[in-house]
Amino acid sequence: MNLPPILAALRKHKAGVTLITLQIALTLAIVCNAVFIINSRIDRIQRPTGMNENNLFLLMQQYVGAPTGDDPASIQKLDSMQLTDLATLRNLPDVESVIAINTLPLFNSTWSGGIGLKPDQTNSTTHAADYYSGGDAIRTLGLHLVAGRNFTADEYNHKGFRGHQRPPVVIVTKALADKLFPKGDALGKSIYLDRTTPSTIIGIVARMSAPSVGSWANDWFWNSVLIPTRLDAAFSRYAIRAKPGRMQAAMREAVKALYAANPMRVIQASGGYNDRSIWSFASIRKHAYRADRGMAILMGVICVILLCITGAGIVGLTSFWVGQRRKQIGIRRALGATRHDILRYFQTENLIIAGAGVVLGAILAVGLNLWLMKQFSMDRMSLAYVVVGIIVLLLLGQGAVFAPALRASRVSPVEATRSV
Amino acid sequence: MFAYYLDLALRSLKRNKALTGLMILTIGFGVAASMTTWSVFRAVSGDPIPQKSAELFVPQIDPWGPTARNVDPTQPGDIGPPDALTYEDATALMRDHRASLQSAMYQVGPSVVPTDPAKHPFSVPGEAVFGEFFRMLDVPFKYGTGWSTNSDASRAQVVVISSHLNDQVFGGGDSVGKMLNIEGHDYRVVGVLKHWNPQPRFYDVVNAGTFNSQPDDLFLPFNTAIAMGMTNQGSTNCFQSPKQTGFVGLQHSSCIWIAYMAQLDNASAVRQYKTYLDGFARQRYPDWAPNVRLRGLMAWLDYEHVVPPDTKISLYVALGLLLVCLVNTAGLLLAKFMRRSGEIGVRRALGASRRQIYAQFLIEAGMVGLAGGVLGLALTAFGIAGIGWVLPRDIAALAHLDWSLLLITLGVAIVAAMLAGLYPTLRAAAVQPAWQLKSN
Numbered sequence A: 001m002n003l004p005p006i007l008a009a010l011r012k013h014k015a016g017v018t019l020i021t022l023q024i025a026l027t028l029a030i031v032c033n034a035v036f037i038i039n040s041r042i043d044r045i046q047r048p049t050g051m052n053e054n055n056l057f058l059l060m061q062q063y064v065g066a067p068t069g070d071d072p073a074s075i076q077k078l079d080s081m082q083l084t085d086l087a088t089l090r091n092l093p094d095v096e097s098v099i100a101i102n103t104l105p106l107f108n109s110t111w112s113g114g115i116g117l118k119p120d121q122t123n124s125t126t127h128a129a130d131y132y133s134g135g136d137a138i139r140t141l142g143l144h145l146v147a148g149r150n151f152t153a154d155e156y157n158h159k160g161f162r163g164h165q166r167p168p169v170v171i172v173t174k175a176l177a178d179k180l181f182p183k184g185d186a187l188g189k190s191i192y193l194d195r196t197t198p199s200t201i202i203g204i205v206a207r208m209s210a211p212s213v214g215s216w217a218n219d220w221f222w223n224s225v226l227i228p229t230r231l232d233a234a235f236s237r238y239a240i241r242a243k244p245g246r247m248q249a250a251m252r253e254a255v256k257a258l259y260a261a262n263p264m265r266v267i268q269a270s271g272g273y274n275d276r277s278i279w280s281f282a283s284i285r286k287h288a289y290r291a292d293r294g295m296a297i298l299m300g301v302i303c304v305i306l307l308c309i310t311g312a313g314i315v316g317l318t319s320f321w322v323g324q325r326r327k328q329i330g331i332r333r334a335l336g337a338t339r340h341d342i343l344r345y346f347q348t349e350n351l352i353i354a355g356a357g358v359v360l361g362a363i364l365a366v367g368l369n370l371w372l373m374k375q376f377s378m379d380r381m382s383l384a385y386v387v388v389g390i391i392v393l394l395l396l397g398q399g400a401v402f403a404p405a406l407r408a409s410r411v412s413p414v415e416a417t418r419s420v
Numbered sequence B: 001m002f003a004y005y006l007d008l009a010l011r012s013l014k015r016n017k018a019l020t021g022l023m024i025l026t027i028g029f030g031v032a033a034s035m036t037t038w039s040v041f042r043a044v045s046g047d048p049i050p051q052k053s054a055e056l057f058v059p060q061i062d063p064w065g066p067t068a069r070n071v072d073p074t075q076p077g078d079i080g081p082p083d084a085l086t087y088e089d090a091t092a093l094m095r096d097h098r099a100s101l102q103s104a105m106y107q108v109g110p111s112v113v114p115t116d117p118a119k120h121p122f123s124v125p126g127e128a129v130f131g132e133f134f135r136m137l138d139v140p141f142k143y144g145t146g147w148s149t150n151s152d153a154s155r156a157q158v159v160v161i162s163s164h165l166n167d168q169v170f171g172g173g174d175s176v177g178k179m180l181n182i183e184g185h186d187y188r189v190v191g192v193l194k195h196w197n198p199q200p201r202f203y204d205v206v207n208a209g210t211f212n213s214q215p216d217d218l219f220l221p222f223n224t225a226i227a228m229g230m231t232n233q234g235s236t237n238c239f240q241s242p243k244q245t246g247f248v249g250l251q252h253s254s255c256i257w258i259a260y261m262a263q264l265d266n267a268s269a270v271r272q273y274k275t276y277l278d279g280f281a282r283q284r285y286p287d288w289a290p291n292v293r294l295r296g297l298m299a300w301l302d303y304e305h306v307v308p309p310d311t312k313i314s315l316y317v318a319l320g321l322l323l324v325c326l327v328n329t330a331g332l333l334l335a336k337f338m339r340r341s342g343e344i345g346v347r348r349a350l351g352a353s354r355r356q357i358y359a360q361f362l363i364e365a366g367m368v369g370l371a372g373g374v375l376g377l378a379l380t381a382f383g384i385a386g387i388g389w390v391l392p393r394d395i396a397a398l399a400h401l402d403w404s405l406l407l408i409t410l411g412v413a414i415v416a417a418m419l420a421g422l423y424p425t426l427r428a429a430a431v432q433p434a435w436q437l438k439s440n
Helices: A003-012 A014-045 A072-090 A137-141 A174-180 A215-220 A247-261 A281-288 A290-324 A326-334 A339-376 A383-409 A413-417 B002-015 B017-045 B087-096 B132-136 B149-153 B163-170 B202-208 B222-227 B246-251 B267-284 B297-303 B309-339 B341-349 B354-390 B403-429 B433-439
Strands: A056-063 A095-100 A112-115 A126-132 A145-148 A157-160 A169-173 A190-192 A198-205 A224-227 A229-232 A235-242 A278-280 B056-061 B101-108 B126-129 B141-144 B158-161 B179-182 B185-193 B218-221 B259-263 B292-296
Touching (some): A003 A014, A003 A339, A014 B309, A056 A072, A056 A247, A072 A095, A072 A157, A072 A229, A095 A137, A126 A174, A126 A215, A169 A174, A174 A198, A235 A247, A247 A278, A281 A290, A290 A326, A290 B354, A326 A339, A326 A413, A339 A383, B002 B017, B002 B354, B056 B267, B056 B297, B087 B101, B087 B259, B101 B132, B101 B202, B158 B163, B179 B218, B218 B222, B267 B292, B292 B297, B309 B341, B309 B354, B341 B354, B341 B403, B341 B433
Parallel strands (some): A126 A224, A157 A229, A169 A198, B126 B218, B158 B185
Antiparallel strands (some): A056 A235, A056 A278, A169 A224, B101 B126, B101 B259, B158 B218, B179 B185
């Protein structure tokens, strides 16, 4: 292909060429970063919780007029109310197992604290989520024990909601164990949840994610501690595993049975996220990642609009150039250029413009990513996004230019003889 | 002349319908994307109490000392005091009463027992506050008023309820004087609010979250709530575990869980209050240099990052899209205008001045903008209706189409199109009449 005539023609349209180059560059920069945002959100959304999420639901309830003190009598009273609830739920035909638990992964309501390796350590080694459950959480939540053992019946206990007792034994996630004991010898070691009392690690589960999906929890999302303690408060939360396929029925039964056992309580069976008290885990997950899913969709819509506009812009501008150069095309055809030559001419011309655009765009894309990293503490974008983006935009350019170029190639040599 | 240019512009736009349509679509989509994301950003970054925000301040006092600073891996680099107060600090500030109006507060979620025994009790979101809260924040009452300082001191069992709760429990109407059963105790209703749900929930962002489409349903005296053992619903942040257990233990601990707001009427009051806070911290925490902050409401909201970063990112990306649309329109207008060099040459030769050429082509660009704006407006309405599908509901609910957004959308579209038309117009006006006439 002969480049000089193309370059000469482009020089005559400096402004138009500059604009379309700039447009391609901006499109590349924005699309790369938007797709990067989409992918990182999808990665977040797809993070497992470590639980078997099917047939699992959470029921929250609040006792009306329950004791608020933390004297042994009040705590005993609250605990017996909670044990009654647990027995009521366990006896339901569609319930497989149930535990009282303070919160669940992705549920947002977060209990967390620093964890140290020595007593009186001022700066904690790492941060972790605390899951308090007086029952077999591994079984009900479907966690995977990868080392050590589960709690035994005599290790389960209970305490007042704001009581101080620390558990002598805990189960931690693999991520937390590795963070605290990088040599992989966490089992049997002691950790400090409160600077004074040691807790021995007796088991390690593969995964259990934090309740919060907020950015503040990003650094310790996989750090969780399972504590074999039932919390006694004026409210309680129950994680319930229904028999396969019976979750809806179990949800209905559970509310009815709890009211039948004790009507002086609050269970809100309907309403928005802040006031409803019964949630399937699927809806907890959906709610937790709503913002991420939304952001991904929004970025996707913007990408589609951008690519359409840029594609259409190329079609429009090339059509215009073809219209303007009909006479020249006719002359070239009359002088022996084939249709194919004309087609190739416009395609090469577009390749040059788009090529310049993507070079500039690659620089802009990286710059935009750096800026987003600084402003919004985003991650560094892999260059693969830019490479794929370049290919997509070059293909888009070739695709967009094809129809007008084809029209150009059909210009008859007779045009050369027409004056206007 | 204007009418003539309009006519010319219309003719020209009609001549190449596909190109015109493309430009209108481009402007329409660009404007709609920016306006939709901007409507969300505007809603979340707005001033929740514009008439008063300059006078409202949030004090912060460091109860933990230097060893606690920087230990929280979740907030690296932040050496300021934590963002809530301990119970003892908050109540001491209330006792000193140095601001013109002030209130300590914490979030509660007690259950309300309906008088009809057939109905189940239900829990309601609320806030335990001091009587000055209502006057300080211009809270609008439908019936009755807040409570007096005496009621605060005497731990009176009084309550102010939202109109929503009033409808739910009493079937609406003036319920002042009626009794409301909260957690098994009777509280006398002293006030019913008009609808009041400022966004963000600026008075207690630490505990109540930032955006919440469900308003607080009841407000009761802080001291009463404490005396009744009504526990806090929001966050509790401890550097050291409380020495005593239970809710009472929390009150005597260095854990932070109380929000605080003070009204300071002028700059000298702010200075005095700052000095007072320094003295207060020095006296209460003699082991370390006073580490206090006194932020104005808007600075406080900024410090608390109430604007979700996603809304900013989407706004910037949408503005990027608008920029691409501008460049695209500029390219298309340039092509269109230059194609008419002959026409321009004739007009110039017949005596049209450069200025008249400017006017003619800018009007044409403006018309593309107007049409794009109308399309953009429709798409923006569509976008705002659909934004609830992609954004968290509490935030999406805040975005709405109003007159100002309508005018701004049209304005942005026209200005954008004319901006895009500026360079093409300059080029068009630079056409040399003689050269054009000769060339054909």
